[in-house]
Amino acid sequence: MHPMVKPALRRGWRDLNTVQFGMAPAHAMVLGPMDTATGSLLTLFDGTRGLPLLRDEGRRMGLPDGHVDGLVERLAQAGLLDDATGGGPAADALRKKPAVLDRLRPDVASLSLVAPEPGDAMRRLAARRSLRVQVRGAGRVGVVLAAALAGAGVGQVDVHDGGCVEPWDVAPGGLPVESIGERRDEAARRAVRRAAPNRPPRRGSARQAPEAEDPGLSLVIITPRDGLAVHAPDPSAAEPLIDSGTPHLYAGVVEGTGVVGPLVLPGDTACAGCLDLGRTDRDPTWPRLLAQWRSAQSRHVPACDLALSTAVAGLAAGHALAFLDGELPSSAGARWEVSVPGFDWHSTPVWDHPACRCGAAEKAKGEQTSDDEGPHETMAGQQPHAARLSGTWRAHV
Template sequence: MHPMVKPALRRGWRDLKTVQFGMTPVHAMTLGPMDLATGSFLDLLNGTRGLELLREEGRRMDLPDGHVDGLVRGLARAGLLDDSRGGGPAADALRKKKEVLDRLRPDLASLSLTTSTPGDAIGQLAARRSQRVQVRGAGRVGAVLASLLAGAGVGEVDVLDGGSVEPWDVAPGGLPPESVGDRRDESARRAVRRAAPDRPPRRASAQATEEDGDPGFSLVILAPRDDVAVHAPDPAAAEPLMASGTPHLYAGVVEGTGVVGPFVLPGETGCAGCLHEDRVDRDQAWPRLIAQWRSGRQRQVRPCDLTLATTVAGLAAAHALAFLDGRVPSSTGARWEVSVPALHWQARPVRAHPACSCAAAERGIGEHLSEDGESHETMAVQRPSEHCRKAEAERPAGTWRAHV
């Protein structure tokens, strides 16, 4: 182990015996009591020395026997320590790709804030490289979303869509102006390759996985350009995903509202079918409206505010990455919605419905506490072992005090 105090956290002395790590209430932590010699020793915990060399440095600084080991253990227990050589073989392979890792260093620093075991952050970052994600839809939301995932280190991001790029599909970070007239899916895949820090090889064809819910995908994101499909996702379109047990997330813009969610763990959380059944219960006219919206004449250009679409793409990508990194995002069992011009985010529950064929309702209805700490009435979400590689770290907001 080569201990390293997490560089993502700013450090400062609150007084002569107390050091604070981090600035924001979510991550700030104080450590004490601490003498000045120990405080100076913290500078040596930069990942360049193993434990034996650190013990020698401690003896040169007249630190008591065992003090270095105790300090390292205390910092590790507090979640303040990383290991510059940890993370396993995949992390070692990533370190050898210096240019790739340099592109991802901000993401690595961010992951270090949400992991506690030394070496976990780069281990998670390296694990992203083995993930396969498919984005269905290459408009202002889908193309940007796919590029964000690729830029964050997801190993393979495929994009499905039909038709050709129109001028109104163009968006910063997504489809460029020069792609107008080209095939929409191929243009989106080119954008993905440009965004990726380590460009994956081009796939000869995606036809084998089109619309079949390929279980090889870690996640499928449905980001349709059709505003009706955003507002009222068709349960039939997700049947292959439900049958194969493929986790999937909905995202898009309808009129002046951006939507992220629900994030669906098939058979365990509320899905598009549950959403539809609940709406039918609450509004007898809903089936009639849906039939008209889906069969009516389509507008050539649908409303899709550029900044709202980019915001939705960013939030959806963040929720997707949270899942890929082993956590349950707050869009599980909920739809996050935001409308212009007020831009107030709110979560609307997507309850598991007993009439839905997904059978998620059999697991019971409860209350889900979202990551923002606000209580939302929705299905009680447990962390399914088959979908999440590790339990979500439970760390309350506020300042922690640890004694070394």
Template sequence: MHPMVKPALRRGWRDLNTVQFGMTPAHAMTLGPMDTATGSFLDLLNGTRGLDLLRAEGRRMDLPDGHVDALLRRLAGAGLLDDAKGGGPDAEALRNRPEVLDRLRPDLAALSLTTSEPGEAIERLAARRSLRVQVRGAGRVGSALAALLAGAGVGVVDVRDGGQVEPWDVTPGGLPADAVGARRDETARRVVRAAAPDRAPRPAPRSPAGDADPGFSLVVLAPRDDVAVHAPDPDTAAPLMDSGVPHLYAGVVEGTGTVGPLVLPGETGCAGCLHRGRAERDPTWPRLVAQWQSGRQRQGRPCDIALAATVAGLAAAHALAFLDGRTPSSAGARWEVALPGLQWHARPVWAHSGCPCGAAEKSHARSASEEDAAHETMAEQGSSTRVGRPAAAARPAGNWRAHV
């Protein structure tokens, strides 16, 4: 092990005995009491020395026996310690590609803020290179989103769409102006290859029916059609539901950006749940959707360029959180932001009992199990307080992880 204090966090002394790591409330923490000699020793934790050499440096600085190991345990327990040689063979392979790692160093530093074990950040970053994501839709949102995922180190980002690039598809970070008239999907794939820090990803294979391969870790649905954004068709995602492929919705409709839901098949509310829930609250909903879908397609749909970039960025962040093994807040919810106020709001997508996806049944069983466990705990404590059943969307959605 080659310990180093996480370089992503700035360090400063709050007083003579207390060190603060980090500036922002989300990640800052303090450590103390700490004497001046120990504070000076922190500068040696830069990943260039192994444990034996660090212990020798500690003796040279007249630190007490065992002090170095105790300090390292405290730093590791606080999530402040990284390992410059850790992360396993995939991480070592990434270190041996300095031209690739240098492109990804800001992403590595950001991952170190949300991981606790030494070497875990580069392990997750290296794991991204083995993942395969498909983005359906190469408009202002989809093309930029695909480029962001590739730039973040996702190994294969496949883009699917039809038609040719139109002038209104052009956006910074997405489809370029000189591609107007070219095939939209081929252009988006060139954008992805240019954004990737590693070698150009190989195209993902198609199934005989042209549907998503079950090997995809995630499929992002970013349609250019604003009706498909506002009222996603459950039939479009049916092959994904059948094969158990997690999928995330994102897009812009009439000056409103949406990210979510992230659908974990059988665990969280899907497009079918969304449609049934809306129809229950508004009986005219199916009639309106039918009229919107049959209406004439407009060329200049309202899709503000800055709003499209905002949606692409947030959707990419949620996708990366899932690919890194976490459950983002879009699981079972849609995040929406509208012009001109630009305030994000989360709208839950409840699992519907009438939807064949089965999420409601599993959610009910999980809630009942949790309620029984809570009752047992309070019975042991001699409490008679009643426990209400929590809402399904308010809890983490199982143990889903993106598979390699």
């Protein structure tokens, strides 16, 4: 082990005996009491020394035997310690690619803030390289999102879409102006390869239909260029994903509103069918409106504010990465929405519906009746799944 105080957190002395690690409240921590000699020893916890050498340094500084090991244990318990050589074989393989790792150093530093165990940040980052994500939609949201995932170290990010690139598909970080007129999926895949720290080999021209579900997919992200398809996703289009147990996330822009979510974990969290049935319960005219919107053929370029689409792509990428890293983002069982011009994000729960074939409501009912200390009931007995998942999907991914 080569102990290292997590470099993402800046240090400052609050007084002669108390050290603050980190500036922002979300991850900052105060540690004390700490004497001056121990504070000097901390500067040597930079990942370049193993424990034997640190013990020698401690003795040279006049610190008692066992002091270094006690400090290591104290830092580890506080979640402030990393291991510059930890993370397992996959992390070791990544360290042998210095050019790739240099591109990803900001990401591993950020992961260290949420990965408490020493070496866990590198383990999570290395694990991303084995994951496969499919993005369905190559517009202003989809390609920027796909490029962000590839740039963050996800090993295989594929983009599916039809047609050719239009001038209004172009976006910074997404499709370049040079791609206008080319096939959308091919242009999007080139953008993904350019963003990847180690560019994956170019795939062949054979195209897999999105409906042919691949059990090896870690996540599917649905980013339709048609705003209606994200505002009111078609439940039948997601049936293959539900049947194959493939996690999927919705993200896009409708008119002047950006949408991220729900993240659907089939059989556990509410799906597009639950969303549609719930809307019909609350508003009997919803099916009539939806039929009109779907049957109308608009000849106008859909509204998609560039700053809004970029914000949606960024938030969706963050939620996707959190899920891929083994966490449960707040889009599980909820939709995040933001509208121009205020850009004020807010979330709305998506409740599992007892009439939906996805089975989430039935499972929730079973969990409720089998747990005397179950969560407080709302909405006539339904629960937002984000509050009750046990970690099954983290193991799945």
